[in-house]
Amino acid sequence: MTESLVTTLGPNDLWNVAALGLHPPAERDGENDGQSDGENDARGDGRVTARTWGNTRTRRNFHRQGGGYVQFVRDPVDFVDATLSIFEVEEPVLDSADAWVEVEVERVDSGAADDTEWEAWTLTPVESGVERETVPTINRGIGAVVEATVAASRLGVDAYDQSELRERLSYFEAVGRNCGDDRVRTALDRLRDHLDE
Template structure:
């Protein structure tokens, strides 16, 4: 049974990694990784946002506290984002991605929170299209509207920042939080792999990180983490850039 609401289904702090599905011109939903940036809770601002998102974040904290007492604290109402807007959740798209184009075309999407590393790797490193907006692996979701805030260029790559506002949300199932270093290594590995084609990042440094993440998954990951890293290998072929690839764990 899905619990419905109009506030974020989980507390957000720092950067929360999610998957967003956006409706494309081919009548399918494109799934991509999306980092949700919460305002800095240490900000000295005492103003509230015009759209009432500070109230929503407090409600989100109350909604999730019972099941996630050891997890995320929701965004504080007095926080201020980098753009000067108060208590908003933001996300940044990099390059001319499907997510960016669909945000402009449709004005929103469906953010979802997953714990399956295989789904995250598929969303972060491949063209991942589905027929329905909510993934089978989602624990919770939020239909959102987006508002373009600003844009610029960094390292030769165009970026755009968006305000993300939930309009309808649902919790499909509640899970007991666990910490697994293998899972965390898979998520970080998708970031390193995605930067291999960006000239402003040092390739050797990124390959060293990927080597370390592979070793971490080998030591600490379970079957899902190893399968996810194998997906990452196939999608990015990062090992082909190594001088001695045979010294790194391989996952089948």
């Protein structure tokens, strides 16, 4: 799964920013023996898919608008704010986006897991842009922010062991503070602020 941020236009004419996990298309032509990550396009047509969980702004805006802007960012503060708060902007492309893809979405499946409704979507590219090119590096601090944010987003959800989530949150916060830069530490401070709200 690739973590991204997505902006979707809300009824207030602001762009809601949220985290969106992207699942790769199913393998074809015998590559990888037809195995995939299990979250691929229900139609098997080679498009990237994503799931929305619960009655989120992203889900509602996908239904209302039929698309949004998927963005690839490295800013841990934007990732935390998008995941744990209501984060709205006036323009569809974030200043922190390295690249973006305007997508049309189509709902292809739905269901429920542990009393939480989900919907699966295919994403079809319409237009894209690269804002900046960078040499990719592996930063444990940013990875720790992503994992801490995932754990934090599941707090209060009955399907998850709360003590285990708090242990994961504590562990990844320690890794981020030890391995990350000032922006990572700011993101972890922001994560704590959101949890205290």
